[in-house]
Amino acid sequence: MNQKTKVVVLVSGGGSNLQSLIDACATGKINAEISMVISNRPNVLALERAEKAGINAICIDHKAFETREEFEASLSKKIDEAAPELIVLAGFMRILTDDFVNKYLGKMLNIHPSLLPKYPGLNTHQRAIDAGDDVHGASVHFVSPVLDGGPIILRAQVPIFNNDNAVELAARVVVQEHMIYPLVVGWFCSGRLKMKDGFAMLDNKRLEEKGYASD
Ligand code: GRF
Numbered sequence: 001m002n003q004k005t006k007v008v009v010l011v012s013g014g015g016s017n018l019q020s021l022i023d024a025c026a027t028g029k030i031n032a033e034i035s036m037v038i039s040n041r042p043n044v045l046a047l048e049r050a051e052k053a054g055i056n057a058i059c060i061d062h063k064a065f066e067t068r069e070e071f072e073a074s075l076s077k078k079i080d081e082a083a084p085e086l087i088v089l090a091g092f093m094r095i096l097t098d099d100f101v102n103k104y105l106g107k108m109l110n111i112h113p114s115l116l117p118k119y120p121g122l123n124t125h126q127r128a129i130d131a132g133d134d135v136h137g138a139s140v141h142f143v144s145p146v147l148d149g150g151p152i153i154l155r156a157q158v159p160i161f162n163n164d165n166a167v168e169l170a171a172r173v174v175v176q177e178h179m180i181y182p183l184v185v186g187w188f189c190s191g192r193l194k195m196k197d198g199f200a201m202l203d204n205k206r207l208e209e210k211g212y213a214s215d
Contacts, residue, residue, distance in 0.1 A: 004033040005189035008084040010092040011039045015046025016174060017090035017111060017181050022053045024182035032189045036082045040094050062094055072100045086188055098145040106195040108143040111181050113173050115155055120148035125166040136160050136169060138177045140184040142195045151200040152211040156180045
């Protein structure tokens, strides 16, 4: 059996995506070890989930720092102590500076609740409804200095039904998130997925701009 890939997961809230990764590691679907979970907010469910799984779980509260740079210096120190091969942002709700992102370029993944490049930023579900879209979804991408703008790896699509509200739509999207995130993390951990020259590469082939199997 190959060595497990060391992963650090950054969270801010409920941690349902973290749970899907914990479960995928436990069943062997992903050949990885989540060595640390870091939350920028105290007392969140994500930290409880990590502790329950026996993972080192810590909070670095961004509110305790004067500047974004000081917060990130502390975050970076903890990450580097864990020496992960992959950093996974799972519902992590802080904007990261270019310096931080560039330091971990090619080894940091994010999941975003929209069909990127549509709707980077917040309130994606309501924005899709307000725009009258009939489809919505989630995207996994490498993190680059452009907010929610790094190379897309995989997207999952769901329908938007008449009279959907944002809560109903978010619930439909998150089910897909729990399928695509472990899949993509698994690709990375088995060495199939890389970022090269600003592109996502799977099995040494450049992925389409909208990710694997885009139509
Ligand atoms: C997910 O839609 C994630 O994409 C977004 O926050 C939502 C909740 O994530 N950024 P989780 O339950 O904390 O994983």
